[in-house]
Amino acid sequence: MKFGQHKTRCPWCHETHSKQNKLATDLSTHRDAERIVFKCHRCEAEGIIPLRDNVVKFEPRTNEPPRSTRALSELPPLQSEHIAWLSARRLSLEAAQFFNCYAASWSKGDAIGFPYIVDGAVDASKVRLLAEKNDGIRCWQAPRTFFGIQHVKEGDDLLIVEGEPDTLAMKECGVAAVSVPNGAPKTVKGGTIDPANDDGKWQYVWNSKAIIDAAPKIILAVDMDEQGDALAEELARRIGKAKCWRVRWREKDANEVLIKHGVGAVLEDVNRAEPWPVEGLYDVEHFAKDVRTLYTEGLGRGAPTGWGVIDEIYSVAPGQLTTITGLPGSGKSEWADNLMVNLACNLNWRFAVCSFENEPRLHIAKLISKRVEAPFFRSFDRRRVSETELEAGLEWVKDHFLFVHQDNGDLADLDSIIERLKAAVMRYGVRGVICDPYNFIARPRDMSETEFVSLMMTRLKVFAMAHGVHVWLVAHPQKLQRGADGKYAPPRGYEISGSANFFNKTDNGITIHRDMDEAPFVQVHVWKIRYSWCGQVGEAKLIYDRDTTTYKEPRGETEDLL
Secondary structure, three states: OOOEEEEEOOOOOHHHOOHHHOOOOOEEEEEOOOEEEEEEOOOOOEEEEEOOOOOOOOOOOOOOOOOOOEEHHHOOOOOHHHHHHHHHOOOOHHHHHHOOOEEEOOOOOOEEEEEEEEOOEEEEEEEEEOOOOOOOEEEEOOOOOOEOHHHOOOOOOEEEEOOHHHHHHHHHOOOOOEEOOOOOOOOEEOOEEOHHHOOHHHHHHHHOHHHHHHOOOEEEOOOOOHHHHHHHHHHHHHHOHHHEEEOOOOOOOHHHHHHHHOHHHHHHHHHOOEEOOOOOOOOHHHOHHHHHHHHHHOOOOOEOOOOHHHHOOEOEOOOOEEEEEOOOOOOHHHHHHHHHHHHHHHHOOOEEEEEOOOOHHHHHHHHHHHHHOOOOOOOOOOOOOOHHHHHHHHHHHHHHEEEOOOOOOOOEEHHHHHHHHHHHHHHHOOOEEEEEOHHHEEOOOOOOHHHHHHHHHHHHHHHHHHHOOEEEEEOOEOOOOOOOOOOOOOOOHHHEOOOOHHHHOOOEEEEEEOOHHHOOEEEEEEEEEOOHHHEOOEEEEEEEEOOOOEEEOOOHHHHHHO
């Protein structure tokens, strides 16, 4: 955002506009060098945002504008036409009243309202036409919780369905359930949700964090279709797969099973819920779908790195841990940052960054420089990042990077880091994590370095698997001896300072090595690949641009120098 006056859509109330007014710009802002002042002329949200380093603190949003609420006593009672609609779905009036369903008004016809209740009042509502039509659902204020969450107690199992009628169906069967507020995503790629949809639509997960954390078991009972599978996968990824179970309905959803087969069938399907496969012993049914896909499509690869010569030996798969090492000044941190920029640009990934040696403002400046491919600071013979590119770059970094920053001067401990990383996945849907370097993580006094490295690698690996993210760990090598030619050999996993577990427990191992006699070329050595479908042990070379801190593939005349 440039300095001066601007108008834009209000992030708090624009979702409540009619379709004709979705582009309305009700939020007025004024930005100067120190702050942004904003005010919405529709919902009257207002506040001041100080401009500080882009450091994310995982706390509930401040300056939350007041939302309109409705008292439960104001909701019109259900009429005969609503009772008939419920009966057709084998849903009782008592179940609907339990969730405070009401007779909603809509110019298109009779409708039933499903209120989302917060602190005993109606915070939002989903309104559904009784007649089946394509455009049969609308909202009064954007729901920001699960439907029915007010009836769930902390410490109980949490069963999640895909629609409000499914919640009522579970009530008919004597089972407490909640529904996601916005259904399954319409855009699914390869059985997973398009990362471009990882936005505020998932706020309800974060807002229910206390109940989710306290629940011994999360039972995902969403629809049996491709979108439902993708919804279950993303919910499990954000919540943590280790505590998730999946219901395999014999029909499309809970309400359809109730209609066609009755209460007993619903309970039978729920009781047969399967633990989400993370680690352990499972029967073949857990993997049958994946095996069939393997048969028709082959092994495939992880996500491409953005450098073709690197993709031949290394790709990025979710749930894995990669260790990066290299001599001081070799550019290992810059390479890791460039890899994040490539994945953010090409695949729209989001990252949580624990970069303990980087001051946030300088780190952000380097990310912008890599994104724009121009020097951030003034250069003698090259165009620097323009003011327009700076503002666009700041917005881009804001959309794709979170910074776990220890600003009190103390070392961060492993527990606090993993807790913040879990929050980053749940709230923002991050898909990659950088820890750079590991030795800034506080080690307990009663634990040897070897023991601590083993524990750290194990916990980071379990976190990666449970949440479907890729973790990169940057580690410095031990002091090495020069060879007969006066040069250092590229360090490998067993040369990393602290423990052989850097080699033993990592999934992938990479060394970034710079031989000044080969400048501007940089060697990328892949010295471990646990799973052959992700790559292979090998070496490639990239060209390092010092001004923009970017790595490029050799092209044209430079290839002759390799």
